[in-house]
Amino acid sequence: MAAAPRRRAIPDAAVARLPVYHRCLLDLQAEGRTTVSSEQLAEMAGVNAAKVRKDLSHFGSYGTRGVGYEVDQLIIDLRRELGLEHDWPCVIVGAGNLGSALASFNGFRERGFTVVGILDVDPAKVGRRIGGLVVRHQDDLDELVAAEGVAIGIVAVPPAAAQEAADRLVAAGVTSILNFAPTVLDVPAGVHVRDVDLAVELQILAFHEERRPDGRNRRVVERVRS
């Protein structure tokens, strides 16, 4: 967490929801819908209507009172806000199970992120083909980042190697890191890190599972507001 002085125009919590709205709008567009109300969008995104309006108002107002938001226009605006007008080249460090899966994951390319390289230190892995890419040695990182203008790196190595991988990415010029290793990375201020610890997600579920009101019984459903 770099504590840099910044004017945070849009709250972090709102930023995290914009991609979800974007996703929902694409679905609406695919269905041929031309407008959508905050209430409908909220329903789709699993949040409430006031939040949708407030979130969207953070980058100017685009809705029409009495009607709602124009789907096409809102997609354009969100794309611009999210920096999705151009593709983002990414590199993956670590060609194990997870790195390999990420490299062949279609969900990235579909949404504007192209994996331009996957690297590993293990000579046994270098040279393998994964999802249209050949695994390169981690020493090629500098060259690759420079050649492709990579700004985003994905760390998919074992915990013990994660800091080293991050250091290399930063040295190569990468300024945003998506970290799958269960480690707190130490990076220079100005470098963004997002952690995705898959086991932590399960642990949070287990926490709630362990203390559900009905103990170990099956569900006694009570109404919860959505």
Place this chain on the structure above:
Amino acid sequence: MAAAPRRRAIPDAAVARLPVYHRCLLDLQAEGRTTVSSEQLAEMAGVNAAKVRKDLSHFGSYGTRGVGYEVDQLIIDLRRELGLEHDWPCVIVGAGNLGSALASFNGFRERGFTVVGILDVDPAKVGRRIGGLVVRHQDDLDELVAAEGVAIGIVAVPPAAAQEAADRLVAAGVTSILNFAPTVLDVPAGVHVRDVDLAVELQILAFHEERRPDGRNRRVVERVRS
């Protein structure tokens, strides 16, 4: 200030950090450390000391003033709070790239989550071996969940199939779902869902990348000390 005895004893935000503390404590234990101060633990976890103390105080106080927390004891307490005293059997629905990677991912088992089955609807995938498991047909879900006492399901199917997969999991008796599909799942109240949308994570990074103070010219990595 516990005037209203709510069901929510521990704030969500704190719960999300407990697994991280747990992870750090295991590292400390491995190094042979017997005690740790809130400040040291905070440093490792990437948060601040007051937060650590407050978080830990939510389930009773275990620290010794003037000394800190006893590592072994705190691990035990966290394990209990997080429901990690027993293993959690999980099933994965979807044997594509992501599902396969998750099935062979060591990080789960190491932290108390055992993948007891991976299922798919595609006959071409059924029967394949993945990380010590044989892919089963999705129709076997009920049987598997009942036989193994599965409470946690992992959805790793394409978006169009996600709701169906979730419905099946819920029908089979699963009460917590980790959803990797970029879709808002509709589940009965009482069923917990956590979403992990990998592309959204990248989009959030892209958002910040797009509006970094130094504009689009990257590689002007200013060296700021951390």
Place this chain on the structure above:
DNA sequence: AGCTGTGAATGACTTCACAGCA
């Protein structure tokens, strides 16, 4: 009439700061 945009109210989470114990 319907729906957005937004100040104001509420609520949640974080940080401060210090009393109190080992």
Place this chain on the structure above:
DNA sequence: TGCTGTGAAGTCATTCACAGCT
């Protein structure tokens, strides 16, 4: 003395509620 535990203050996020546009 050193460090925890915790009220109180502060910050940030969510929700309400309604004025105001179409």
